[in-house]
Amino acid sequence: MAEVGILDETPARRLAALEAQRIVQRIATESGWWRQLADQAIAKIENRLIERILISRLRAGLRAATSEELAEATISKMRGAYTSGQMETLPSFLPRPKYAISNAHGSYLDPASRPEYPARVLYVPGGGFIFPISARQKTMMTRLAEQTDCEVVPGTHRLAPEHPFPAAAKDIAAQFIELTKSGDESPLFLGGDTAGASVVLGALQILIEEQVSPLPKGIILFSPWADLSLSGWSYITKSVTAESPFRMETAAFCARLYLGSHSANDPLASPIFADQDTWPPLLIHTSENDLHFDDAMALAENGLKRNVKVQVNYWDSPRHHLERLSSKDAARSFSEVRSFIEAQLDP
Template sequence: MSRQQREALDALLRSAPRPETRPGVEEQRRGFAEAMTRPAPDGVATRRTELGGRPALELEPAGASGHGRLLYLHGGGYVIGSAGTHAGLAGELARRTGLRAISPDYRLAPEHPFPAAVDDGLAAYRELLAAGADPAALVLAGDSAGGGLAVATLLAARAAGLPQPAAVVLFSPWADLTASGASMRSKEEADPIFAADDIHAYADLYVGAGDRTQPLASPVFADLAGLPPLLIQAGSNEVLLDDAVRLAARAGADEVEVTLEIAPGLPHVFQHHYGRLEEADAALSRAAAFLTSHLTARSWPAPR
């Protein structure tokens, strides 16, 4: 793929000013929204709605089938971000799969610390099932904290006796709130977005003094048996690289079908840069193909 595009993206991300003192939460939220929001792609209609008792954004690509659904959980360290800031990424994945998507605004820390986000993720998933969604026609995806939350949501669903969906895609999942992966140190210079201190700061706001090894907070420490097929994509230039690697290893050890893709020279959630980075478009196309390939025959109406 394009070395020039990779280098330009790295330079752009490094050019963002880093304040000497960490901004307050509201300032972080405003700055993230201003810098990162991408609208839904052309041909993807959006509508505000509710899911699981929370505001949500529905994204429907032109020509979408009525028989499959995508539940998308946005990233942002459980502190920032929203369905709106991630409308572009969620909408692009919906467009490529041809599935109607819905992305809830789960509650954020520090106002709503762990396990509020997991409770909201489970409530959203439970409502989709209660509304008649066939789990074999339901897929999940999430990025960063939303990736960890997608796994935690399915762990909570398993504990509640709910059926699992057809498949899950995770973009650069944050899956270890203890920040114990070796890449937290070895990739700090290579990562153009985060330093280890940033990860610790988000964990402090989300979990506080609580146990950061509990499985619903850090799925790398969970028993993942019974979860659906996983596709995990990460960039090699991110401090959270080992979260993806260790989560994949945990899934494989627990007999879960898992595919791990590591894109060389790319940052955290590089898929967000679709349309201007060839690797992002290719990764999203593979993610879409993975999800649709796991929608079983019983997900669709029998031919007449």
């Protein structure tokens, strides 16, 4: 048998192998060439601005860490501004939500006029494990609900560093179990983006370990952060080439606040190290410039080895988590999610 050299394991060859097996497909941005050039130029400026903002906040956080009282005041102020939308890092061009959060689970429709839905999605938005759900994230979840015709329930969990790993994953697992016992028998999916994806997949492993039945019908992930050890090539290449608004330093800072002294290789924290036996089908959306791109590839490779149904769609977009934008790419992403949900309901 021929030896496998290091060049045979390059990201490009791994990606080509997955594309050949139709596990992964590339989706071209739906806009003219001039629009793409303009979008790329704007994205580069946006990425550099976001990078500077994140680094400045990281420095502020490190300065505040010298005093417990100052650290608590600083993170409380940041969370308040983040929740209101005044301090959100990523710009988001979305319309205002049509519905207000009204019931105990945070669902987006008035229970008095709540129609029947084909499915529900318990969705965990990212916040680096340390920030609560923001106003714009709620708007994005509303669009997800409208375009998939499903009820989207915001997943809420305790925040690091006050409540470190695995508190967040345990909270989402408990919320999932509560929803299964709510009397609503419509199928339930799990979804999440960025750091929320790690929490979602950690919760899934807890549900499997506790032999909860039924498990989620499927898992929907946008730009998933699934490796807190930052071992993928994309963490290096996207940081060095400045193709992503995020850098390894900021990712490492958030991971440390969440993990404390716990190992980043724990599958509950970094699901790329998990045994995916008995996992439900996975739909993963990302972009080729995403800092977490290799995480998506690793999840697909591991799922393939375990006969898990996995589909990865990646865009040639310069945007991180493109679903937050009111764009053709975002609409296509939600359309793919709708098709995925329908396929699980009527295989």
